[in-house]
Amino acid sequence: MSRPFQLSRDKIAATALAIADAEGFESVSMRRVAQEMGVGTMSLYYYVRTKADLIAAMDDALMGAVLLPSLPGNWREALTAIAFRTRDVFLRHPWALSSMLLASPGVNAMRHMEQCLQALAGTTMTTREKLALLAIIDDFVFGYALREAGSDPKVDLKFARAQLATGAFPRLKEAFGKGRLPAMPDRFQMGLRALLDLVKGTSG
Secondary structure, eight states, X not given: OOOOTTOOHHHHHHHHHXXXXXXXXXXXXXXXXXXXXXXXXXXXXXXXXXXXXXXXXXXXXXXXXXXXXXXXXXXXXXXXXXXXXXXXXXXXXXXXXXXXXXXXXXXXXXXXXXXXXXXXXXXXXXXXXXXXXHHHHHHHHHHHHHHHHHOOTTOOOHHHXXXXXXXXXXXXXXXXXXXXXXXXXXXXHHHHHHHHHTOOSOOX
């Protein structure tokens, strides 16, 4: 049997990602993807065998978007570039922060880890120290993205304002001013720099 020329694993994953972005991850199914691509559901099974395989393909596509075409020579600049790229990808697909946690790692996830370790290749850190640093940066990046994805400028702050008006929270009132924390557009960069500043005894 010849393969449907218009299908590929990459195209199927891209279609599934688009559905998740537009309708939510729960809307992704083999049938829904096939419908969106204008083919029969059975046509997909040559490329993705199960729903789990479809999710793995989606995760691999996301991790492919995280990869940098090249790395800066300095380890701090390299890790900073990777962190920003990772943040931006998951801010574009915020549902993936929780829905893709159980996805089986694919080749692009391995390439991402290889790239991260490559960034640290010129340092004097041990393998254990490198892996610990990368895990901490991941925690920071995904935590930031989760917080940003969950923020809603339309949240009703009437209760909070009423409590501030009682005088019971003078420090909060001073910090929040009119009810919101002042914008800090460089918050991500500040936090990442603070993490990297903790790393001692490196070269490169």
